[in-house]
Amino acid sequence: TPSSVSVPLKRGRDYAIRYTSLRDLPGILHDVGLRTGKCVVVTDENVGAQYRSPVRTALSSAGWIPHVITVPPGEKSKSADQLQVLYDDILEWGIDRDTPVIALGGGVVGDLAGYAAATLLRGVPVVQCPTSLIAHVDSALGGKTGINHATGKNLIGAFHQPNVVVADLDTLGTLPQREWTSGMAEVIKHAVIADADLFSFIEEHLVDVMTGRRRDLIHKMIPRAAKVKAEIVAEDEKESGRRAILNFGHTFAHAIESVAGYGTFTHGEAVAIGMRAALFLSAQRNTQAIPRENIDYVLRAIPQQHDPSELDWQDVRRAMQSDKKNKGDVVRFVLLDRLGQAYVTGDISDAALRQAWDFAT
Ligand code: NAD
Ligand code: ZN
Structure with missing residues (x-):
């Protein structure tokens, strides 16, 4: 495995896909210039059951204050209702423009949390941690974020590139x-x-x-x-x-x-x-x-x-x-x-x- 693949973008927004263990997340956040403080972790119930606690532990041990939000699994969570739940939870907990949102999951979590990050305070940093195969090769890369509408899929969204993608291929071991x-x-x-x-x-x-x-x-x-x-x-x-x-x-x-x-x-x-x-x-x-x-x-x-x-x-x-x-x-x-x-x-x-x-x- 290469240790990273770079995604070259204009205006200094290049980012890397770092192939490593989720345990290295704090070190990578540091590498990309995010300063320790509060961070939001969004995951779903399936992924959360496996990886929420090691991620929380790694972040806390490195001085971060993580707030973990777990949404129900599945496409239904890419909804305005679920987005509202995230907004309420995150804004009541309190963030500033440097507080990163960490999307830990498949394409549903990545699109939903990515869109929340794109819109909260007009944009806070987002770190994609893909756990499904689709997320590893597709949805976590490229900056498209969004939710569905009753009239169709992905009709509401924004381009919001991640600061970094932390790709732990071992998470695929639990994928159905x-x-x-x-x-x-x-x-x-x-x-x-x-x-x-x-x-x-x-x-x-x-x-x-x-x-x-x-x-x-x-x-x-x-x-x-x-x-x-x-x-x-x-x-x-x-x-x-x-x-x-x-x-x-x-x-x-x-x-x-x-x-x-x-x-x-x-x-x-x-x-x-x-x-x-x-x-x-x-x-x-x-x-x-x-x-x-x-x-x-x-x-x-x-x-x-x-x-x-x-x-x-x-x-x-x-x-x-x-x-x-x-x-x-x-x-x-x-x-x-x-x-x-x-x-x-x-x-x-x-x-x-x-x-x-x-x-x-
Ligand atoms: P998903 O996030 O629903 O994940 C599929 C299922 O696998 C879920 O039940 C999830 O809980 C589970 N899961 C994920 N990782 C797991 C793991 N490591 N262990 C155990 N269970 C795990 O969906 P998906 O297939 O990852 O992605 C599909 C979504 O991505 C669609 O909403 C699609 O529109 C979107 N998408 C977006 C882009 C983009 O560019 N933004 C590109 C492609 C797809
Ligand atoms: Zn596709």
């Missing part, structure tokens, strides 16, 4: 298997859109990386997948261009999640199906350049708990139309030029979409 394989979808996504060598690595070790049990492989794979995201974000922090390729498979995925009802498919399961559809469309346009069978084989290694072919195509089609990543009426898709290179297009016929759906489901 379904969350692990779901997270593999985003790892494969990063490989397919931007790192052909990472794809070969996954292909070669497919069975082992899908179980998540080989520590040596995991410690190679995760920093590489994180680096893909870091590089794309560094190039395009606010998603005006290239960053959009991170949405590979996501136009279909968001529609699947919404039509099936959130929580039926995990995000990663839906992304795996969406990537198979996008792969089909890519190969249709560019038959020679894309190793469709290889990529499809890897994507099919992600177990599905539900059958997407039971969803109504017209519902899925309509849901894609209302995705917030669209421009005007045009539904935008990310397709592959070849393995390791992606582009955004808005020009796909209804007939082709239907074929892609049938292929993927």
Whole structure:
């Protein structure tokens, strides 16, 4: 494992992903110039049960005054109601503009606590401590924070980059298997859109990386997948261009999640199906350049708990139309030029979409 991966941003806001134990959190806070005093730790019940007390102990022993807030696990916590609970708790306890918020958990905690940090006192420092695979390779990096609204996911939010990401890969040891394989979808996504060598690595070790049990492989794979995201974000922090390729498979995925009802498919399961559809469309346009069978084989290694072919195509089609990543009426898709290179297009016929759906489901 490299000891760190850097996320280069403009105007001196670069930050590092530090691969180390959560026990080193106080030392890292010190390294990035945060002065000991009060700090807020936000976690959820599952993650908190495992890691809240060692983190609290490490912080207290180093002179910090931690205030730990535990939210219920799951997507429902990315809500205005839960955000209000955080605001009340944090403001009543009392913070100032230098008080860091430490997000200890998966993407839900990272997005919620990150958004609270972005908005409290117009922005306090945030430190992301990812514990799920999705958080390690995706949600803890890149500065997007936010909550959901009744009308859709992630509709309220802000860009708020962390001061540092403290990535303890050993926390993945307690992650449930379904969350692990779901997270593999985003790892494969990063490989397919931007790192052909990472794809070969996954292909070669497919069975082992899908179980998540080989520590040596995991410690190679995760920093590489994180680096893909870091590089794309560094190039395009606010998603005006290239960053959009991170949405590979996501136009279909968001529609699947919404039509099936959130929580039926995990995000990663839906992304795996969406990537198979996008792969089909890519190969249709560019038959020679894309190793469709290889990529499809890897994507099919992600177990599905539900059958997407039971969803109504017209519902899925309509849901894609209302995705917030669209421009005007045009539904935008990310397709592959070849393995390791992606582009955004808005020009796909209804007939082709239907074929892609049938292929993927
Ligand atoms: P999550 O935070 O709900 O975590 C999944 C489940 O695993 C939860 O039940 C959680 O309690 C549990 N868990 C996490 N780490 C654990 C550990 N080490 N041990 C035991 N249990 C653990 O969800 P997620 O899959 O991490 O992330 C999905 C969320 O991230 C979605 O809300 C999505 O919108 C968001 N996301 C955001 C970005 C971004 O750029 N901000 C990117 C991708 C996804
Ligand atoms: Zn995603």
